[in-house]
Every structure is written in structure tokens, then in C-alpha cells.
Amino acid sequence: MSRAVTVKTLMEMKREKKPIVSLTAYDYPFAKIADEAGVDVLLVGDSLGMVVQGGASTLGVTMDEMIYHTRTVARGAKRALVVGDMPFLSYQVSISEAIYNAGRFLKEAGAAAVKLEGGAAVVDRIKAMTDAGIPVQAHIGLTPQSVHQLGGYRVQRDADRLLLDAEAVESAGAFSVVLEGIPKDIAKNITAALSIPTIGIGAGRECDGQILVLHDMLGINDGHLPKFVKQYGSLRKSAVESIENYIKEVREGAFPGDEHTY
Numbered sequence: 001m002s003r004a005v006t007v008k009t010l011m012e013m014k015r016e017k018k019p020i021v022s023l024t025a026y027d028y029p030f031a032k033i034a035d036e037a038g039v040d041v042l043l044v045g046d047s048l049g050m051v052v053q054g055g056a057s058t059l060g061v062t063m064d065e066m067i068y069h070t071r072t073v074a075r076g077a078k079r080a081l082v083v084g085d086m087p088f089l090s091y092q093v094s095i096s097e098a099i100y101n102a103g104r105f106l107k108e109a110g111a112a113a114v115k116l117e118g119g120a121a122v123v124d125r126i127k128a129m130t131d132a133g134i135p136v137q138a139h140i141g142l143t144p145q146s147v148h149q150l151g152g153y154r155v156q157r158d159a160d161r162l163l164l165d166a167e168a169v170e171s172a173g174a175f176s177v178v179l180e181g182i183p184k185d186i187a188k189n190i191t192a193a194l195s196i197p198t199i200g201i202g203a204g205r206e207c208d209g210q211i212l213v214l215h216d217m218l219g220i221n222d223g224h225l226p227k228f229v230k231q232y233g234s235l236r237k238s239a240v241e242s243i244e245n246y247i248k249e250v251r252e253g254a255f256p257g258d259e260h261t262y
């Protein structure tokens with residue numbers, strides 16, 4: 001097995017122009033599968049509020065829920081860097097709460113880094129966390145925790161502001177920045193301007209890496225998918241077929257057979 005991925009590895013990958021592959025994970029079995037498949041970074045995203053909990057947004061996710069999910073992911077990851085996503089209101093209220101909550105991901109859940117949403121507005125948090133020894137990944141562009149302020153899940157097109165945000169989080173000490181829902185040319189310029197890696201989601205192929213939501217790319221949930229999602233599997237279909245077969249066999253008396261009986 002190749003050596004464990006650290007924040008330093010990601011910096012080297014940017015320098016060597018090796019694309020960084022990130023994926024979300026929310027539990028032990030999928031973390032283990034993604035880790036064994038060779039994913040570099042597993043983000044325990046607060047997207048779990050939607051794809052795992054069935055919520056309408058990410059806003060209701062709590063710190064305790066994030067710690068629980070991150071702990072299960074960390075148990076499944078041997079090589080990938082595990083990043084815990086700071087949920088809404090876990091870092092906005094004060095710098096001391098932000099450091100305390102970020103520290104919980106490392107201390108209680110086994111993450112190696114945290115992610116938070118925001119650019120110039122959160123640089124004091126990023127600096128305080130990195131000063132405390134906590135690696136921070138920033139997230140700019142379409143930031144889902146600000147859905148009400150953004151007026152919906154919309155592509156963000158203010159190139160000057162996005163570049164200022166990206167430069168601000170780099171100067172504050174972030175080891176990487178997620179670029180979500182921004183036009184590819186803006187993402188390309190930001191990627192060229194920064195020495196830290198950019199990880200794109202709906203930001204084109206010129207970023208230093210990519211991330212997708214696991215349940216979207218594996219086709220686990222039904223419903224609307226954004227344009228940037230490519231489905232690499234159809235696990236929902238396969239699960240429905242398996243469960244329908246089980247129901248049929250139980251109802252017909254075909255399961256359990258002799259081979260499943262003591």
C-alpha cells in the first residue's frame with residue numbers, strides 16, 4: 001500500500017501536476033471502499049444532511065452528527081486524508097468556538113483536517129485554527145450554508161471577488177481550497193494564482209483536483225442532480241433489484257434454502 005496522504009502530499013501533487021481525487025464519505029463501509037480504490041482525500045461533507053439524512057439543505061447538521069460520521073469514516077480510511085466538514089454555526093459565532101469545534105474533529109473523530117465555507121470573511125478563523133495546529137481547507141464560490149443569502153444554489157460569477165477570497169484564504173494558512181459552482185475560466189485563473197491546491201466541484205477540469213458527492217456519483221439517491229455530476233454507477237437500481245428478489249423469494253418460500261439453514 002502506498003503511504004498515507006497528508007496535507008504536504010497534496011501540496012506536492014499540485015507542484016507535480018498530479019490530479020488530486022477527492023470524494024465525500026459518511027460511513028465506514030464506503031470509506032473503506034473508496035480508500036481501497038485509491039481516493040486521495042475523503043471529505044466527511046455536511047452534504048450528509050441532504051444525501052444521508054434526507055434534509056432540504058445542509059443547515060440542520062450538528063457538530064455531534066459530524067463527529068459521529070467522521071469517526072466511522074476515519075476507521076475505514078488507511079491511506080486517504082480524512083477531512084471533517086464544519087457544520088453551520090460551528091465556526092461563525094466566535095473564534096474560540098471555531099477552534100474548539102475544529103479541534104473536536106481531530107481529537108474525537110480521527111480527522112486530519114477540517115473544511116469550512118467562506119473566503120475573506122472567515123480568514124480570522126482559518127488563521128486561528130492553523131495557529132492551533134489544525135489544517136484547514138477553505139471552500140468558496142457556491143457555499144451551500146449561505147443558500148438563503150445567495151438566493152439559491154446558483155453558479156457564482158464575480159471573478160474579482162472569487163480571486164480575492166481565494167488569495168485571502170491562502171494567506172490565512174489554508175492548505176487547500178474547494179471551488180464550487182464557478183465558471184471554468186475563473187477556476188483556471190484562481191488555480192494558476194495560488195500555490196495551494198484547488199479542488200473543483202462544478203468548476204471545470206483546470207483545478208488541481210476534483211470532488212464529487214459519493215451518493216450522486218454512485219447513483220444511490222433518486223431526484224434532481226446538478227449539471228456537474230457524472231454518475232459512475234447506479235447503485236439504487238441494483239439495491240432495488242436485490243431487495244425485490246429477496247421479497248419475492250421469501251414470499252415464495254424459496255429463501256432460506258437448505259444451504260442457508262443449520
Ligand code: KIV
Nearest residue numbers: 024045046047178211
Ligand atoms: O458537504 C460537502 O459534501 C461539500 C463538498 C460538496 C465539497 O462541501
